Amino acid sequence: MKKLLYLFIAALVITVLLNSCEKKTIDLGSGDEPYNPTAPADSVRFNADIIPVFTTECTGCHSIGGGLQPELEASVAYSSIIDGGYVNTSNPSNSILYTTIEPVTTLHGGGQHKTAADKILVWIQQGAKNN
Numbered sequence: 001m002k003k004l005l006y007l008f009i010a011a012l013v014i015t016v017l018l019n020s021c022e023k024k025t026i027d028l029g030s031g032d033e034p035y036n037p038t039a040p041a042d043s044v045r046f047n048a049d050i051i052p053v054f055t056t057e058c059t060g061c062h063s064i065g066g067g068l069q070p071e072l073e074a075s076v077a078y079s080s081i082i083d084g085g086y087v088n089t090s091n092p093s094n095s096i097l098y099t100t101i102e103p104v105t106t107l108h109g110g111g112q113h114k115t116a117a118d119k120i121l122v123w124i125q126q127g128a129k130n131n
Helices: 002-019 046-057 077-083 096-101 114-125
Strands: none
Touching (some): 046 077, 046 114, 096 114
16 A cells, blocks of 8 residues: 555656646747747747737827727737738738838838838738737
């Protein structure tokens, strides 16, 4: 009986140790890593990279009930731009979301947004996922 108890405790300890390990990964294009337009697929993520752009540069005018479409507050931004037809995954560079802020074609919002436009274009090229 003691052997069975020791075996059970050993198995429990091993299980706890194996499940408590954490593997850290680097998400290129977000966090502390600099933006890299040539980074691998899914390097630009909607929640980590695109929402912060909307929050700092767009929601002053494009907020819920603010009158300007699309609404770009975090809770509704994805559905607003996808359902509103602002993203064209078959021809990303022609997406309204991209061409509206791309500084070569417009100075939307009174400033140049080259870095934001680049991130948005890469995100659309990667399939415009809600990730």
